[in-house]
Amino acid sequence: MASDHSVLEAQVYRILQLFDDLRQYFGSTISPTEVFSVADLLVDLHEIANATLEVISLSVTTLIDAAAE
Known part of the structure; x- marks a missing residue:
């Protein structure tokens, strides 16, 4: 604990x-509200980056599977 x-x-x-x-x-002059706005943007960017990586990973996997056939 x-x-x-x-x-x-x-x-x-x-x-x-x-x-x-x-x-x-x-x-x-930066306020806590502005800090949280920046943090929200960073979270959004992180989510977009993760989604992009998932699409790339799926595409690469599909290409590898297709090449193996």
Whole structure:
């Protein structure tokens, strides 16, 4: 249980550190809402990248199967 607490504490600290890094990069005018908007965009990009990789993987598998026949 103490281990879980330590992990959670480390994750919260890292999130706060990332927020501070973004504020330094964009200037002090960045708001938490803007940080979450950027995070949402990154999640969307990650999902798009994963979907693209799945399509590529399926295409390559199909080509390999077709070549083997």
